[in-house]
Structures are given as structure tokens and as C-alpha cells.
Amino acid sequence: MSEITPEIVKEHGLSEDEWKLCLEIMGREPNLNELGIFSVMWSEHCSYKSSKKWLKTLPTEAPWVICGPGENAGIIDIGDNQAIIFKMESHNHPSYIEPYQGAATGIGGILRDVFTMGARPICNLNALRFGEPDHEKTRHLVSGVVEGIGGYGNCVGVPTVAGECEFHASYNGNNLVNAMAVGLADADKIFYSAAAGVGNPVVYFGSKTGRDGIHGATMASAEFTEDSEEKRPTVQVGDPFTEKLVIEATLELMKTGSIVAIQDMGAAGLTSSSFEMASKGGVGVELELDQVPMREEGMTPYELMLSESQERMLVILKPGMEDIAKAVMDKWDLEFAVIGKLTDTGNMVLKWNGEVVGDLPIDPLALASPEYDRPWVKTPRPAELKASDVESNVGRIDALKTLIAHPNMASKRWIWEQYDHMVMGDTVGRPGGDSAIVRVHETNKGIAVTSDCTPRYCYLDPHEGGKQIVAETYRNITAVGAKPMAVTDNLNFGNPERPEIMGQIVGCIEGIGEACRALEYPIVSGNVSLYNETNGTGILPTPTLGAVGLIADVDKAASVAFKAEGQAIVVLGETKGWLGASRYLEVLCGREEGAPPPVDLAQELATGNFVRAEILSGIDTCHDISDGGLAVALAEMAMAGSMGCTIDIPANVEAAYAWLFGEDQGRYIVTVDADKADAFVMKAGEAGVTANIVGKTGGSDVVLGGEAVSVAELKDLHEGWMPNYMAAAE
Amino acid sequence: MKAAVIVFPGSNCDRDMLVGIEHSLGRKPEMVWHKETELPDVDFIAVPGGFSYGDYLRCGAMSAHSPIMREVVKKANQGVRVLGVCNGFQILTEAGLLPGVLMRNAKLRFICKDVHLRVENAETEFTNKYTAGQAIRIPVAHHDGNFFTDDDTLAALEGNGQVAFRYCDENGNVNEASNINGSRNNIAGILNEKKNVLGMMPHPERLCDAQLGGTDGKPMFDALVEALS
Amino acid sequence: MKAKVHVTLKNGVLDPQGKAVEHALGTLGFAGVGEVRIGKYIELELTDDAVKSKENIEDMCKQLLANTVIENFDVEIVE
């Protein structure tokens, strides 16, 4: 009698081919426990089966990379025996179902990825995307997600220092919550997850296991339909207080020298953590599931293996170190249990009160998970628009005012003021600039962090869009004076079984790879979130990147605010007036079309190197030009410094609005003392960087070619949108 | 000055406080775990911010029962200077060292930003390096900082010079608009009757270092160091 | 007239607050307490006859007072 019917197989999300492969690997029909394990291990979320083929093409190496993708997080060397460990991860689906807890547990999960490798978390970032502001669900989602991120991050005491927040109709049914954690470790004290040492104890610590989020990982791999809301009870609740204890206990345990390998229990809980550890170490495992600390009565082996209860860790101890480890957990009031041992069988044997309830071969299951070469079609590149293809029936000042008050361009202060962005006492560059800067404790070194994505470019031209994201993070890091070191990616897309979507995935990854290679800027960790679709409508392709840079002396860092009156304003990089796919076109003309601006990677490198060197030798005001072009960037500098500027529009430009609002890539604005401006322009030219003096700082107005608006009015508009929007719900 | 910082499970500004004190004192204070039953011989105790016990039930409620708090109360009653910041302030009220309670912010949201405080009493060992009426810039980071107490207690606080700081604008005006969390009389920090215990929601320890954007918090620690050496 | 509303966590949903209180009670020397669950108790003064139906209050619970993804609610109307 078979207990596994085709319906049960289907409920577990296995395709017919996958079921056949499963039978082949097992050599018999699996029981329900075993099927559950196959199901989560082979879910898109855990196996990357649609994206693996393409992820392999990304550059992951550089002399300063200590550990690339494949471990819990990526690691780079920042000198002085110090390492930065970081990763970004999505919690999209859970945050749509229960915004507060979904976002909160996203923060918890990404923090664990970082401290499980031996790092003390030093900052968090969050990249958020929601549906249109006037969609009925948006406010509720924004409110819950922001509160959840703050609720968790503030409580664990890790500053949330940067992020993004964008709105677009394509996210109406699928908001995106991408969280990044950055940690600091001693380069010679990093912990990995490969289990080793037959006979060594497998130890569990942290919270108890409950029936949380069972099948969360499979849920994250399925499209939403109207009745998905029925899946609600699987929502996990985060306990940031316990997470704080787990952080401290983990770091303390690491100092005792008792650890062979360690891994957090993330998606697919005990299953994926134990399989990954065993598979990496080439060992077998025997688990006594009845020893797992349980929150509820009557829990089954199936539930224990699949539960996604939060704040739990799995560790392989050196023999005889159990008491030392237990003493640490007792100090922090955490659960501690020896739940098994390593074996030489190469199998995962699950026992329940002495009886075998599951026996699976580890490597075939972990390594032979499916890899698909899904069919894809290249996204056709749209026509390039000329300035004359774009109507301009609004005056430049009105256009500027509209842009900076637009939901996608308005200040996100309402968000970051709900995040403790100063705790730990090293936030040297607070939110609101191009990159935030967190000082390396007790040194003068700083880590610059940013997260970026321009989904509208990626939609219109995935390849150029992919390049552009890399370049934008590179610029945001450079604009504060830091050297861009490495990137983590969080690839959010629709249903990969549709060839157009697969085409977006391929295009973006290729573009990202090309740019990272050209800029010597490797991808060291990442995460993929697919099936972000509701009833067949996918999100804009959103491959969010998080980047980390290093500045040797934080006192030299530049910021966007105008600081002194009468300085010359210099634009570095060439301004042609590219309006295709621009914010201007979208916001003022209601058109989301045209080819996005191309990125010249060789020029990007040259300009970046020049800007960085100039900041380190004294320039203190710098801003990259991105959404909304030159005019918006100038307005942002004026608002940040509460100081105006006067800009002369060159006589020879084809159209003033294109010059002001075009989004040509590879540009920065800096200010230099007026008497040194000509020499500076010469020097830039010698470095192969186009430089143009466009005006000067000073006054209380932003004056664009003779038309003026006060900085105070701009500020009201820019700062006003989000609080007003959110207040409408209160 | 011999200083100690109390560490509860869930404290997270303990390191901020350590560094803040170190800036003025020139050496690190002692860190004391909440399960200790005795305090070292100190003349200054700081109860730092954070989310002790997750702020579950009520902020500070569970920490107020930690073994070490019995000692802190004892020392405070003997005249040792005690500073509670943010969660530390909440703990001191729950432990009965200061009157009133800190309720949920009026707008119910967590607030993290620099605010201005008017120094109301500049004649204490905590505040004598400021001048009365001076507006100082100090960050806040809290969810429950809405100071509440009954009318009688409020009148007593006001009458005895126990109000140390009030939320104000950058020019020192105390008004509705600058009351970030709904506190009665814009109160940001209060003293006990003997003026040796100060509780405040804003974080002076976070602005003692120009690299972090300001040093308006430093005079408080300078004043304590001077008074206690 | 008043409505009394109890909002409690669904079975199986983790209650971090309850867990912490359970632990704290132990530390304070109160033995013999098992699981602790913490919910909300909301009192609504009803000023208008129109709202006094139980269904109406239940609507408020669904829309605002309770997070029905993880919480249950119970409404009682009293004089």
C-alpha cells in the first residue's frame, strides 16, 4: 500500500520528472517525511533550479574576496585582519501576507546568515518595493513592513542605515522586501558550515521549534492566486529579543573554541541546515528528532524537519565540548540540545524515539537537485528617443517640483526615522546620502553601503539595466569617497517558466556580470526570488544589488550637502540629455518607454577613480546623478545643505529640459572653490573625464537658467509627500 | 570617577554608553551583568538603552526585577549618581527610583532623530556644564518615551526643579510642535528629589564624538567626571 | 453601552511576550506557572445605536483591532 498518492506529490510541489528522480535516488518509494524533505530541498527557493545555470556566469573573485557565494554570506578582506561579511535576502511573499512579521523575520534571517559566520552585525539595509500609492493595500503594507523592519532591527540593536523605497503598479500584488545585513569579523576567525568529524555531536540552540511556516519555502516558490491568503497560519512570528540573545551567545560560543561548523536554520529549517552542513562536509548524519526542543505537544518528525521557527542555530561541536557550549546557552537563557551525531554513512538517518522514520542519501539529494535550462527570449531593445520625441509642456521649475515630490523621488525620511540608525555608535554617514557610512569600531576606517535597482531600465532593456545597477551602486559608493569592494544580489523576477521573464533574468544577469567584471567588483553572495506574479502579472524585473565599499579615513568622506557659498559646481561625465526611460518621461509625460541610457563601463571606471582620488585629496561635496537627472541632483544637494545655487544652461544644448532632466549615465556633481575651478576642469580632462562648470552655490533659491524656486519650498515638497501620504490612513 | 554600566539581556546601547563615558573619563567603565548581586565600588552607575527583555509586557518591567537592580536602588539611596538613558530611564521608573511612566509615543511610531532639548536645571552634577535655558542637540531613538504622571506628581517635579530637560525647537522654544512624543510638559528628562538620579529618553552618549555629527552630549559626562574626581 | 473585545494569538503562533513573562515569573520565584499567553483587551464605548450590533464590532476587529492572520478575537456587548 502506498501512502504517497499523486495528489500528495503534487501538494509537495514536485513535478512528474522530479518525482521520478526522487524515486530513482531513493531506490524505493519515500515515506511522507522523506517526501517533505525532497519537496523543500528542491523548491526553487532552496535549489535555485531555474537560475543556477546563469548565476554561475557571475564574477565572484578578486584578491580581496575571502569567501564568495555558496556559504551563508560573502566575505571580503578590509585589511588589518578584519573582514566584512554581508548578504541580501528577500522576504517578499511573507511580507505580503503579514507585512509586520514577514518583514521582521526577514531581518532576523539575514542577520543570522551573517553572524553564523563569526561576524558581529554592524548595519542593515532594506530595499522595498510596493504597489501604486493609491492601491488599496499599499499603505497598510508600507506601514506594516516599515514597522516590522524597525521592530526587529531596533530591538536587536543593529542600525538600519540605508535602503530604497519605490512604488509601481507591477508590485500591487507582490511587494518586495529585500534586506541586507553587514557584519564585521576577524579575518582569521571565520566560521563555515561544512560538517566534519564522524561521531561529533550535532547540537541545536536558540528557540524551541513550533509549527511555524511549515512549507514556507515551497510557498515562496509558487505564484500567488486569489486563495493564497488561506495559507495564513503558516506565518512565522519573530522574536527579536531572542535573536539578540542568539547573537551574543553565538559570538561567545565562537570564542570557546568548541565549534567545528555552524549554520543558522533558515528557509526549510532543520532540513536544509542539516543537509547543507553534511553535504559540504561529505559526512552522514543521524538525528534524534525527539530530542529537538519543542514548543508544542504532539509534534511529528515531518513538522520538526520542515518547521521554519525563527532564531534557531545548528552547530557541530568538537567531541566533549557539550558542557562548555551548554554553559554559554544557559547564561543567555537559550534552549540547548544534542540532537544527533555525524556518521560515515553519507545518509541522513532520522530517528524518532529510537525508530528510524527516514533515511535519505545526502549528496544525491543535495547536489542532484534539478537544474533547468529554461527557454528564454531576449527582450527586444526599444527605440531610442530623441529630445524632440518627448513633449515638454511644463516649465522647468514645475517639472522639478513635480519630480521631487513624486512618490518615487520624495524623501524617505518617514521610513528611516523609524529605524534606529545610530545604535552601536559608529554611524558616521546617516541615511539620506548616496551611501551610508559605518565606522569600523575603534578605527578611522569606514564601510560605505548602498542598495540600488532601476527596475524600469531593466524592464525596457535587461542587459543595459543590469549594467546600470552595478554602475549606480559603484557611483553611490564612490560619491562618498569609498572604494567599491563587492556586491550582493537579490534577483526578484516573475515566473521563470515564461520565456519573456526568463529572458529578463538572463539579460539582467549578463549585464550585471559584464559590469562587475569591468569594474573589478565581484558578486560575493546573493539570493533569488522568482514567481513574483499574481494572476499572471509579473513584477518589473528587480535585481536589487547591495554594495559595500571601504574608506580608509572617514574624516575625508564627502557628502551631498552644499557647504559653502560661491563655490563652482562642476558636472563630471558627459551630459547629452537622454530622456528614454527617464523619470521625466514617466512622471511628466506618463510614458514608460524608450531605450534606457547606456553605460560606458570603461568611462565609468575612469570617472569613478578620478572622483574618489579628488575626494580623498579634499573635495567634500559630491553627489552622483541618477533618477531625474542633473536638476534633481542639484535640488537634493541644495535641500541637504539648505543652500541654493545658480545654474547656467549652456546655450548650445538641443533642449533645456533634456539637459536638465536627462539621465545620461556615469555622472557626478562636485563643488570646488571658484578660483580652483578651471584647474580642476583641466585636471579632469587629463584623466579622460569630461568636466563642465555649470554654475555656483549660494543664495536661498535654486535658479535654473534664470527661473527660480526657493530651497525652502523644494524641501516642503520633497519632505512632505510621504508623511502626508501615510497620515491619510491614520 | 569610578563608573559602571549595567548590562541586561537585550541592552543594546551598552557599548554606546561605554564609549560615551570613555570619551570624558579616558578609560572604560566596568560592565556589570544583570545577574550579579553586587556592584563594584563605584560612584556613577549608568543604566543604558536598548530593549531589555525585548520591551515585552512593559518597557523596563522585567529588568527592574533583575538581581542587580536591588543593588542599584540601594546605591542610589546612598547618594551614588545614577543615569538612566532611554530604556534605562524606563527601568528606573519601573524600579521606583523615578516617578511617572513612559507610555507609547503619541504617534505610536518609533522615532530616531536628533532633537533639541532645553536645559531646565543646570545646577546638578549632571548638567552644570550647560547653562539654564540652553538648547542642546541630542538624538532620540525610542518607541515609548511619552512621559506621563498625575497632576500632583507633575506639580511636585516642576516645583522642586526636578525637570532636567524639555523637548524644544532649535531656538529653545518649548511648544507643541517640538513635543515629539506627547510627554506631559514636554518633559524629556527628570531627576529624583535628591538630584543624584537622572532619567532621560534622549541619548547624550550618542553625541560625544564629532565624527558622529556633534558633541552636545559630552558636557554631561565631563561634568560627572569633574564632580566625582 | 460597551463592547469588550479580547484579541488573542491563534494556537501555535509563537508568543514572545508570553514566553518572556513566563521566564521572568520563574526568576521572581513564582513556581508552578506553565504557559503564559498575552493578548489584548479592548473596551469600546458605544455612543450610537447604529454600532451596537455584534457584527459591526466584529467588522472592526477584522479590519483594525485584530490581525486575523495570527490572532483570534471575541466580542461581548454589555450594558
Next chain:
Amino acid sequence: MKAKVHVTLKNGVLDPQGKAVEHALGTLGFAGVGEVRIGKYIELELTDDAVKSKENIEDMCKQLLANTVIENFDVEIVE
């Protein structure tokens, strides 16, 4: 056996959460709701005979579960 504890704010004590809910109900179009007060509802499982006295639970309230400066509590023991 269980203890059910209600912790409510004393009269005259400001209730920011209650106020916010009151306001939000209005925004959502629920008219006719007057004052809203939000308290806590705590369920304690009692595993040991020693704790089952009402006085004992009241002690827990005084020491931990309620802040008697601003809150009242009410204890009920049920089977």
C-alpha cells in the same frame, strides 16, 4: 487550571494606543464609537496547586504583570 488576568489603565491615565484606534475607527467609517481603552489580557496556565490561590496571582500582578501606578488588574481563576 488557568488564571485570566485583565490589566487596564486607570481612569485619567492617557492611552495613546486607545486614542489612535478611536481615530482610526472614525477614518474607516465606523461612527458611534466613543472612548477606546486598550488593556492586556493575560492567560496563565497553572501547573501547581501552590499557585492556585487568587492572592498569589494578585501578587504576580503587583510585582510584575501590572504597573500599579497607572494600571488596575483583575484576576479570575477558572478550571
